[in-house]
Amino acid sequence: MSENPTSADLIARLTAVPGVDSVSVDGDALWAEAPRLDVAALAAAMAELGLRFVTTTATPLGPDGETTVIHHWVSEPTLVNVRTRTRNGRLDSLAAAVPAASWAEREITDLLGVAFAGHPDPTPLLLPAGAAPGLLRAAMAEPRTAAPAPVSPLARP
Secondary structure, eight states: OOOOOHHHHHHHHHHHTTTEEEEEETTTEEEEEEETOHHHHHHHHHHTTTEEEEEEEEEEESSSSSEEEEEEEETEEEEEEEEEEEBBTTEESSSTOOOOGHHHHHHHHHHHOOOTTSSSSSOOSSSSSTSSTTEEEEEEEOOOOOOOOOOOOOOOO
């Protein structure tokens, strides 16, 4: 497409991607929920629409090893977010079709231990050779507690 697609075009095309269950609008952003996303079909749809890949982010769902992964795309002024999740700690790689996703996926592997099947270069990005992936997974999956207020020796009643 030579000009930016309309929101209706984006919604229709996202809804047609295998694994996308729903698409909602939140301001200038679209959110696609895709628990069983066909990553290759998503890459093809975004390329066909002329969207630019922004990044991929992830958050662990808990200590069981599953992770929410969100692929972010832009078609000015609309941000398109496609939320999926790992299955057995794995997800197909977007980097095979979208090289710009490579470093984000490698970082997610290093920090959260997600295995991206079919990644063209699965070498660690941040961790030294031989280190186990998932450096931050345990810390991020634990329930957060509020830290006590800092006590300064200068604070006096």
